[in-house]
Amino acid sequence: xxxxxxxxxxxxxxxxxxxxxxxxxxxxxxxxxxxxxxxxxxxxxxxxxxxxxxxxxxxxxxxxxxxxxxxxxxxxxxxxxxxxxxxxxxxxxxxxxxxxxxxxxxxxxxxxxxxxxxxxxxxxxxxxxxxxxxxxxxxxxxxxxxxxxxxxxxxxxxxxxxxxxxxxxxxxxxxxxxxxxxxxxxxxxxxxxxxxxxxxxxxxxxxxxxxxxxxxxxxxxxxxxxxxxxxxxxxxxxxxxxxxxxxxxxxxxxxxxxxxxxxxxxxxxxxxxxxxxxxxxxxxxxxxxxxxxxxxxxxxxxxxxxxxxxxxxxxxxxxxxxxxxxxxxxxxxxxxxxxxxxxxxxxxxxxxxxxxxxxxxxxxxxxxxxxxxxxxxxxxxxxxxxxxxxxxxxxxxxxxxxxxxxxxxxxxxxxxxxxxxxxxxxxxxxxx
Amino acid sequence: xxxxxxxxxxxxxxxxxxxxxxxxxxxxxxxxxxxxxxxxxxxxxxxxxxxxxxxxxxxxxxxxxxxxxxxxxxxxxxxxxxxxxxxxxxxxxxxxxxxxxxxxxxxxxxxxxxxxxxxxxxxxxxxxxxxxxxxxxxxxxxxxxxxxxxxxxxxxxxxxxxxxxxxxxxxx
Numbered sequence: 163x164x165x166x167x168x169x170x171x172x173x174x175x176x177x178x179x180x181x182x183x184x185x186x187x188x189x190x191x192x193x194x195x196x197x198x199x200x201x202x203x204x205x206x207x208x209x210x211x212x213x214x215x216x217x218x219x220x221x222x223x224x225x226x227x228x229x230x231x232x233x234x235x236x237x238x239x240x241x242x243x244x245x246x247x248x249x250x251x252x253x254x255x256x257x258x259x260x261x262x263x264x265x266x267x268x269x270x271x272x273x274x275x276x277x278x279x280x281x282x283x284x285x286x287x288x289x290x291x292x293x294x295x296x297x298x299x300x301x302x303x304x305x306x307x308x309x310x311x312x313x314x315x316x317x318x319x320x321x322x323x324x325x326x327x328x329x330x331x332x333x334x335x336x337x338x339x340x341x342x343x344x345x346x347x348x349x350x351x352x353x354x355x356x357x358x359x360x361x362x363x364x365x366x367x368x369x370x371x372x373x374x375x376x377x378x379x380x381x382x383x384x385x386x387x388x389x390x391x392x393x394x395x396x397x398x399x400x401x402x403x404x405x406x407x408x409x410x411x412x413x414x415x416x417x418x419x420x421x422x423x424x425x426x427x428x429x430x431x432x433x434x435x436x437x438x439x440x441x442x443x444x445x446x447x448x449x450x451x452x453x454x455x456x457x458x459x460x461x462x463x464x465x466x467x468x469x470x471x472x473x474x475x476x477x478x479x480x481x482x483x484x485x486x487x488x489x490x491x492x493x494x495x496x497x498x499x500x501x502x503x504x505x506x507x508x509x510x511x512x513x514x515x516x517x518x519x520x521x522x523x524x525x526x527x528x529x530x531x532x533x534x535x536x537x538x539x540x541x542x543x544x545x546x547x548x549x550x551x552x553x554x555x556x557x558x559x560x561x562x563x564x565x566x567x568x569x570x571x572x573x574x575x576x577x578x579x580x581x582x583x584x585x586x587x588x589x590x591x592x593x594x
Numbered sequence: 595x596x597x598x599x600x601x602x603x604x605x606x607x608x609x610x611x612x613x614x615x616x617x618x619x620x621x622x623x624x625x626x627x628x629x630x631x632x633x634x635x636x637x638x639x640x641x642x643x644x645x646x647x648x649x650x651x652x653x654x655x656x657x658x659x660x661x662x663x664x665x666x667x668x669x670x671x672x673x674x675x676x677x678x679x680x681x682x683x684x685x686x687x688x689x690x691x692x693x694x695x696x697x698x699x700x701x702x703x704x705x706x707x708x709x710x711x712x713x714x715x716x717x718x719x720x721x722x723x724x725x726x727x728x729x730x731x732x733x734x735x736x737x738x739x740x741x742x743x744x745x746x747x748x749x750x751x752x753x754x755x756x757x758x759x760x761x762x763x764x765x766x
Binding site: 202215216218219222223227251253254257299300301315316317318319320322323327331333365366369370396399400401454456541542560562563564565 | 615619623627628630644663664671675690702762
């Protein structure tokens with residue numbers, strides 16, 4: 163009965179080939195082991211990186227464990243200095259120099275303190291490509307999901323091991339599907355959508371899982387907007403988020419990365435641990451109140467909240483598009499007396515675009531301070547800390563107690579931060 | 595090796611409830627990220643967690659930490675794990691862990707166990723109780739209260755790395 167036998171064989175193959183989600187497909191491209199949720203596999207890493215936080219720890223681990231042995235592949239290994247840029251204390255200056263000397267010795271390229279946020283630089287430089295695997299000492303490296311790349315933040319032990327071997331162990335995560343229904347209405351932006359999703363998912367639903375975002379609104383997001391959404395998958399507790407594309411946005415992506423590669427799509431019969439629908443019709447600006455990014459409220463619920471300072475930037479909202487949006491609100495206006503606004507472009511390329519478009523001048527005239535590209539107002543507040551009692555409104559992604567200083571940080575969109583800095587209190591852009 | 599015995603610290607707030615979403619800045623504040631020597635890290639453990647600032651002075655070698663949901667949310671800093679190793683903490687049990695934190699703990703050889711039912715059994719765990727935990731079966735025995743509970747056992751890879759000491763030794 164050869165035919166029946168063949169039929170069974172075919173069934174078995176079909177069973178094994180049962181639908182895969184995007185994360186399962188990318189991991190499968192990087193391992194010979196069977197990929198299924200919950201299973202731990204060893205996978206190859208296309209790019210491994212470390213930044214100035216964690217970088218010196220990586221070097222220290224490396225030299226202790228491996229001495230003078232070469233890294234697996236210097237062409238796939240990078241340092242990106244973005245947090246304390248340039249170094250403001252001797253300790254950080256020392257740590258950065260430790261990385262530079264290690265890099266010179268091993269022939270590793272450094273994107274130094276002038277370049278901006280590492281995750282963004284990896285995209286701009288065509289290193290984080292669709293369907294590849296990238297790791298680094300930045301918990302927001304899953305931002306790379308914006309271009310269909312499996313980026314993952316890791317600690318210095320993991321990254322040391324990745325430098326040496328080009329591999330890591332990884333537990334294949336389950337995937338949840340989030341379908342966004344409805345349309346944006348002014349003045350809501352992608353940051354508001356992101357905060358609204360976070361409000362709906364909380365920090366538990368996506369914990370340890372991959373997320374795939376679908377819906378017409380998602381398909382039509384620009385790269386900058388995808389970066390905003392994917393960056394805060396970290397705050398949702400997720401491993402990574404992927405977004406669906408329409409044809410127009412797909413060709414934009416190819417232009418941006420200068421390569422004819424398309425992000426993998428999930429199979430029709432892929433297995434999701436949960437499917438969640440969120441309707442955003444009538445969505446108004448959203449604000450995360452202290453001290454948790456998931457403590458999200460409608461802006462109308464926040465009344466008479468006077469602010470001392472504002473920050474526009476970070477890996478979540480530091481693209482040209484984000485700062486341009488703020489500049490449209492600030493154009494011809496003045497920041498309220500007594501309020502400070504600090505603006506930090508994500509990268510050198512963004513800075514250049516802002517200069518060329520005349521946006522820096524608009525921001526300057528409105529009274530904003532413009533700093534060099536970096537993580538700026540986030541970790542350790544390189545762009546200034548908040549003092550006790552200070553109220554800050556920020557486009558960043560975290561407002562944990564003590565993160566940016568002793569004050570209280572509210573998280574919002576660039577449009578809300580700009581309008582709030584003009585009004586001196588938290589306010590929706592359509593109310594000024 | 596698979597059994598760990600020690601006194602517990604239950605990370606609760608003023609109302610006696612488990613604190614959820616304890617992030618890496620509360621565990622190990624970013625002001626100390628320039629430190630690369632593990633011996634220096636212990637004194638900053640939980641230094642930014644309200645009500646627990648003096649933890650490093652009170653904790654003893656071999657102690658066990660019990661925590662709520664999403665312990666170690668936030669950044670990828672290894673110091674948030676290493677500060678507990680520095681203090682000699684022998685095990686962390688939480689309802690769930692932040693994804694990166696979980697990896698960092700496993701790779702550093704600091705045993706962690708997920709105990710999703712901890713909140714429901716909180717009455718039976720008080721700071722100072724002595725417990726014995728079997729990492730391979732996930733069984734938790736409260737020796738003080740003479741009660742047994744079931745947590746999720748360690749995965750093979752996790753136990754392998756723990757037994758070897760850390761990821762470097764495991765993968766050699």
